[in-house]
Amino acid sequence: MKTSENKSLTKHDLFRANWRWLWASQLSWNYEKMMAPGYFYTVLPFLQRFYHDDELVEMMRMHDQFFNTNAFTGPFIIGMDLAIENHQGYAAKDTVAGLKTGLMGPLASVGDTIFGVIIPTVFGSIGAYMGLKGSPIGALMWIAVNLLIFFLRFSLLPLGYYQGEKLIDSAEGKLNLITQSAILLGLTVVGALIPTVVTVNVPLVFQTGKVTLKLQSVLNEIMPSLVPVLLVAFVYWLLGKKKVTSTKVILFVLVLGIVLSYFNILGV
Amino acid sequence: MITWWQIILLSALAFWMIIDQLTVYWVNNPLCIGMISGLIMGDIKTGLIVGATLQLMVLGVSTYGGASMPDYMTGAIVGTVYAVLAGKGTQFAIGLAVPVGLLMVQLDVLARLANTFFQKRGERFINENNPKSAGRNAWLGIFSWGFSRAIPVFLLLLVGNSIVKAILNAIPVWLTNGLKVSGKILPVVGIAILLRYLPTKKYLSYLIIGFVAAAYLKIPMLGVALLGLALALINYQRQSEAQPKAAVSEYENAEGEYEN
Numbered sequence: 001m002k003t004s005e006n007k008s009l010t011k012h013d014l015f016r017a018n019w020r021w022l023w024a025s026q027l028s029w030n031y032e033k034m035m036a037p038g039y040f041y042t043v044l045p046f047l048q049r050f051y052h053d054d055e056l057v058e059m060m061r062m063h064d065q066f067f068n069t070n071a072f073t074g075p076f077i078i079g080m081d082l083a084i085e086n087h088q089g090y091a092a093k094d095t096v097a098g099l100k101t102g103l104m105g106p107l108a109s110v111g112d113t114i115f116g117v118i119i120p121t122v123f124g125s126i127g128a129y130m131g132l133k134g135s136p137i138g139a140l141m142w143i144a145v146n147l148l149i150f151f152l153r154f155s156l157l158p159l160g161y162y163q164g165e166k167l168i169d170s171a172e173g174k175l176n177l178i179t180q181s182a183i184l185l186g187l188t189v190v191g192a193l194i195p196t197v198v199t200v201n202v203p204l205v206f207q208t209g210k211v212t213l214k215l216q217s218v219l220n221e222i223m224p225s226l227v228p229v230l231l232v233a234f235v236y237w238l239l240g241k242k243k244v245t246s247t248k249v250i251l252f253v254l255v256l257g258i259v260l261s262y263f264n265i266l267g268v
Numbered sequence: 269m270i271t272w273w274q275i276i277l278l279s280a281l282a283f284w285m286i287i288d289q290l291t292v293y294w295v296n297n298p299l300c301i302g303m304i305s306g307l308i309m310g311d312i313k314t315g316l317i318v319g320a321t322l323q324l325m326v327l328g329v330s331t332y333g334g335a336s337m338p339d340y341m342t343g344a345i346v347g348t349v350y351a352v353l354a355g356k357g358t359q360f361a362i363g364l365a366v367p368v369g370l371l372m373v374q375l376d377v378l379a380r381l382a383n384t385f386f387q388k389r390g391e392r393f394i395n396e397n398n399p400k401s402a403g404r405n406a407w408l409g410i411f412s413w414g415f416s417r418a419i420p421v422f423l424l425l426l427v428g429n430s431i432v433k434a435i436l437n438a439i440p441v442w443l444t445n446g447l448k449v450s451g452k453i454l455p456v457v458g459i460a461i462l463l464r465y466l467p468t469k470k471y472l473s474y475l476i477i478g479f480v481a482a483a484y485l486k487i488p489m490l491g492v493a494l495l496g497l498a499l500a501l502i503n504y505q506r507q508s509e510a511q512p513k514a515a516v517s518e519y520e521n522a523e524g525e526y527e528n
Contacts, residue, residue: 026290028409030383041406131320188496191478235460257450
């Protein structure tokens with residue numbers, strides 16, 4: 001197909017791609033090619049518009065290759081891909097394949113940090129803090145934020161389509177900076193989380209003659225929430241050991257709680 | 269007692285929550301799932317407390333690159349139901365929800381494996397130039413994902429009802445109390461995993477600021493989040509201003525190598 005005959009994609013086209021990616025990106029996620037079916041499904045109607053016969057089969061094969069990125073930031077790649085394929089057609093096959101593999105990593109790390117770690121950390125902390133007291137406000141706030149992100153995420157694909165390659169270079173430094181700043185927010189919240197949600201105490205009391213010594217009062221004088229801090233430090237250290245998985249640590253802590261409770265060292 | 273329509277609704281919730289995680293991302297966390305389960309069971313507060321505790325355990329656990337993680341959303345459903353039915357306190361139900369969440373990892377792996385089947389079928393249809401059928405196989409995985417969560421929840425609620433009560437009555441007091449303590453300290457794991465993931469050593473001061481704000485100054489969590497936001501914004505602005513200079517400071521030295 002002649003390249004110059006292709007008209008620009010309409011807003012409706014871009015929304016359609018967004019919509020298909022939203023639902024299909026991970027539904028057939030598999031160990032072999034991960035998000036490949038999702039990417040393939042997203043661009044399929046455009047492939048059918050751009051190509052025919054053998055070219056179509058070749059392009060379908062290319063888009064069914066291994067692909068894995070963050071579901072939120074991935075549409076940026078799709079937008080760029082559609083812009084290139086719409087202009088250059090079949091000739092762009094290798095360019096697009098390279099673009100996909102080249103960008104999926106960087107976009108995954110930004111997306112995973114912000115949408116996979118920082119936002120769940122901040123709103124999970126606030127929500128759990130309120131939830132432990134029986135208040136649904138934090139949970140509802142989180143849902144509201146998710147809805148906001150849900151609408152905002154539709155803007156990345158058009159951004160990729162209209163801005164294309166030139167954006168990724170100028171944005172890279174900025175994206176790193178945003179990620180770094182978000183991490184600072186996350187760490188501050190986690191710092192507050194330790195004393196507020198890990199509320200165990202030490203019921204142990206020493207008695208020598210007339211003097212009774214409540215261990216918890218002594219600990220309180222050293223530092224509030226000393227026990228939670230020590231527990232976090234201990235588990236943090238454990239996780240750094242080789243062959244220690246998070247599942248093993250969870251089981252270990254589960255048993256540890258029972259044992260320490262049995263010997264009256266920890267109480268609720 | 270749990271009624272049949274509650275079991276159906278909770279199984280449907282189990283189906284939806286994993287699809288939600290893969291698509292729209294509205295309620296895919298133990299906290300919200302606990303809240304909704306509580307709503308279905310008529311005890312939203314219990315659901316919130318069970319969900320919140322499990323939420324703290326998964327803080328640092330996120331699924332990347334296809335790694336399976338403990339599924340505490342399923343744990344939140346089952347834990348909430350058991351907590352409401354048994355009436356023995358929420359911390360105790362969490363002790364039961366954790367093993368469920370851990371066991372669910374196996375079923376997550378199974379769902380991801382099952383989808384390879386759709387991948388293979390899709391490839392065959394592509395080679396046959398059959399876009400329609402190939403496209404269909406790109407979303408059929410919805411069933412392997414959904415049922416991998418819905419079926420275990422359905423079974424656990426259906427047969428679990430009487431069995432759980434029998435187990436609950438047989439458990440000695442020291443174990444019940446122990447599980448309560450475990451429920452309280454399990455969030456430590458989530459926090460520690462998160463700290464391992466984040467560059468904690470590099471930015472330790474922010475962790476300390478957050479701790480001091482909450483432990484000494486007793487600032488509520490939302491207030492600490494705002495404080496963190498302010499620190500993040502300050503960092504962003506300072507670094508943005510510094511960035512052009514940083515680029516200049518990268519120079520070519522005498523040997524012709526780049527240095528920072």
